[in-house]
Amino acid sequence: RSHSLDDTLDAVTGSPLLLVLDGIQDPHNLGACLRVADAAGVNAVVAPKDRAVGLTATASKVASGAADTVPYFQVTNLARTMRELKERDIWIVGTDEGAKDDLFTADFPDSVAWVLGAEGEGMRRLTREHCDFLVRIPMQGVVESLNVSVAAGIVLFESVRRRLSREQGK
16 A cells, blocks of 8 residues: 555556545535445545544445445645646546536546545545536536435546446547
8 A cells, every 4th residue: 555645656657547526524425425436446545634534443334345445635735735646647627516617518638537525525625726627516406406425436447448448449
């Protein structure tokens, strides 16, 4: 298991797929996000040290083993970490219900860090400003938002789907 985000990214073969969680407070949500990150083959999950839940016993239990397989890094400065990811040619794509581009028609590369905001208030302003662009998950019903782990699953598996269809197209 890698000791730093840099070590983890240095070890990635192919295009990195990351999940950035801005201020997730609920350990059940973190555990569910780790579980879906494992299922999608995410290389690392990144979160701020402050205003975010750590890897608690509850989060680990909900993660169903994924807390042991998916590196979870809590960073001191999320904005700086996002800039460092960009320097590695990883696109930073945020999710926002008000974004003009929708997930299924937006153009984004295989090397991507998906950014999801906290329950209720979403991403912090500075986090949003460090995204290369924002996409929304097209919603058909009356609910205005999805649980963060469900949204994570949707965006991560859209990346997986696109990677697989590109590989099959070769």
